[in-house]
Amino acid sequence: MAVLMKFNDVDQVYKETSKIKAAFKKAKVDEKTEDAFLKELKQKKKRAEEKFLDEVSKDSKLKNFKPASLKGDGGYAKAMAEVVKRTPIQLMEASGKVSLKVGNIVVVGS
Numbered sequence: 209m210a211v212l213m214k215f216n217d218v219d220q221v222y223k224e225t226s227k228i229k230a231a232f233k234k235a236k237v238d239e240k241t242e243d244a245f246l247k248e249l250k251q252k253k254k255r256a257e258e259k260f261l262d263e264v265s266k267d268s269k270l271k272n273f274k275p276a277s278l279k280g281d282g283g284y285a286k287a288m289a290e291v292v293k294r295t296p297i298q299l300m301e302a303s304g305k306v307s308l309k310v311g312n313i314v315v316v317g318s
Contacts, residue, residue, distance in 0.1 A: 210235065212306075215297040218260045221308065222253060228299060235301050245306045245318035256308065256315045260295065263311035267291040 212231040215221050221228075225246065232242045249256075264270070270291055273284060298309045307317035 209300045209302040211298050212301050213299040215299075217292060218253075218257050218297065218310075221249070221256070221297060221299075225249075231299060232301075232306070237301060237306055238304055241304060241306060241318050245316065248318060249308065249316050252316050256310060259310045259313050259315050260297065263295050263313070264288070264291050267294070 212235055213224075213228065215224075228246070229242065232245075269287060273287055295311055296309070300307045300309055305318060307314045309315065
């Protein structure tokens with residue numbers, strides 16, 4: 209499996225569809241497969257967001273979070289941002305099939 213693109217968050221996936229199309233062309237993905245994937249990607253936006261949040265919430269550092277202070281959120285927002293950066297979102301291609309993986313879960317595939 210080849211990684212075509214990496215993303216920082218789910219919103220970036222939906223903002224950069226033109227870059228996704230360019231990556232498909234570079235990887236010589238069939239146009240029919242490309243169209244099917246992009247259609248499915250739009251349809252499964254909510255599922256992708258939910259799986260991303262599931263992956264982030266499963267992170268051990270958030271589960272075992274102990275606030276650094278009693279002021280504000282105690283650093284929870286900063287810890288959450290670090291977990292979001294560590295959670296991989298990848299556009300993958302293998303044998304002419306394309307998929308979007310959030311963590312280890314395939315969210316969208318063609």
